[in-house]
Amino acid sequence: MSRVVVMSLPPPGRRAALKQGAAAALFSFLLPLAPVAAQTPCADRLEAFNRAVDAAPDEKAQAGVDALVADPRCGGFVIPAQRRLAAARLARAQKLPAGADDPYYLALVMEADKPAVLWQAAATLAESAFARRSFAEAAKNFDRAIDIVGNETMTPKAPPRETIEGLFTRAAAARLLAVNMGQRLYAAAATRDGKLGGLYAPRVRGVEPRAVPMPITFDYRSANLTEQGRQAAAELARAIREQRPDAVRLVGHTDPRGGPDYNQKLSVERAQAVAAFLKENDVEIPVEPEGVGAREPLALDDMSGLSQEDVYALDRRVEWRRDAP
Template identity: 50%
Template sequence: MGISKRYVIVLAASCWAALGQALAADCNSLLNPFNQAVDEARETDAQALIDKIAGSNDCARYQIPAQTRLAALRLSAAQILMARGRPVEDYERLLTAAETPEVLWQASATLGEVRFGERRFAEAAQAYDRAIGILNNMTLTPARPERFEIEGLISRAGQARLLAANVKMADGSTRFVPTARDHRDGTIGGMYSRSVRGITPQSIPIPITFEYAKTTFTAVGEEAARELAEVLKEQRPERIELVGHTDIRGSDETNMKLSAARAEAVAAFLKEAGVSAVIETKGVGSSEPLKLVDSSGLGQDDIYALNRRVEFVRP
């Protein structure tokens, strides 16, 4: 899946410089050995020093920059092993340790890619949400990532949720993955965010699933529809559009009718749930398949699942 190259670590200079600007002797006694430990790739020693930094009243302000630098070291080491084609178990500890403090969006995004490749789609969706939350936090991510990186994360979060809602787990069940809450105001964030560093997600695939060839929601589909209703009541848009899609199986006429009817079923649910926005609906059948930058590791049934969707489109 190209995961070792997808999220290359590029940290803002301010993040690195913050650890070199502490003039207080008490802080330098912690920061200097920490920097040396990172330079020498002694991550255990570096982690122990972070714990001391966090517990110091004078130096606690350097905790996040220190965590970010150590996370970058661990992620870089994990990515080297990925690039060499090593199995996940060889770098999972490094990657998990890099992601745990939730300070480096590339670590969460890379973990999302690993879980996606393992077909652990629910965990992948959650990791992508964390990545979106971190990069949307200007304290943690002072320099805005490139537009394609932000849009790629939003898209991948949607794909992972669609697959989690459609692909059966070992016990034969599928799963609805609630979208993470925005740390700033508690509203639903992730792919539903009003804005991710100035970029508004325009067309969002909703993991609303239906009974075969019907407009009746599955249990997972109803949960997804309830979440969409909550998003719309929080954000209060004046107008939205719901676009129904199908996979390529079946006749064009049948697919057009089914996709339109499913979009209308979602609109009816939202209205009954108290959504006040003007809702326009349309069906496009199988004429607009989901655009996939990377389909490696996905089978034909996965592609069908990604194409059976209702999209929430902002004006």
């Protein structure tokens, strides 16, 4: 499984320090927007915006962005300005003495995320929801972070590969934990081309997720899909129909409770159940189900706040494998 690297501007004391590459990327957004020639129609607006952000990322800075938005001559500066203000708000949240415990913290992060131009803001909201065990909300925001990373206009410089892989893994874990707790998942969001994005994206800035854990649940000790499991399997069917791979591998997993022979049999039966569902839902691509029992637990680098039952929930999964057998 891909190693999880959380690069989401975590609250002080809750997550490991940011790696240097991601910190540098955020710092670059904090720099003033490049000056333009004095005769350029937007020069005065840009200068006023930069001064306002340098002073404090508050209402005056937001007014500077709004002025750029309102001027059709300044369209090319809008997203960079939104990104700079978002980064400033996020950095300000991180500097609060009480960190995530400060009541102002979440408001600042939400303001930073509002224009949806900074993946770190979406990922920070996701981690905050994950810490509160609002796993469905976390999954939604991790998906948005992935999509913002994939948008080269919003994210001109891609984060490191391990960061993108970490976002995929956290998104999958949040979905698995959400269904285990009975939280209703948000429908997977579509990208601008109308296809499923987020966790289902086939490729993000050169990174192809090789194993995608699906939040497909089953009745206790059986291979019968639950209602929510059928909904998740339907999303998987849609993603496969959209991406049309040559073949699909489904790998069933169980938690370690139960004997090895029982777990192996159950993991195969569950993978076969999903394969049958896909065939019934117009997936014409060959599907290869297999099972590995409890031999490949899903490991996260950071298990803080998770119970033993949560860990079992991560182990119980059916993965869509894009790699060769």
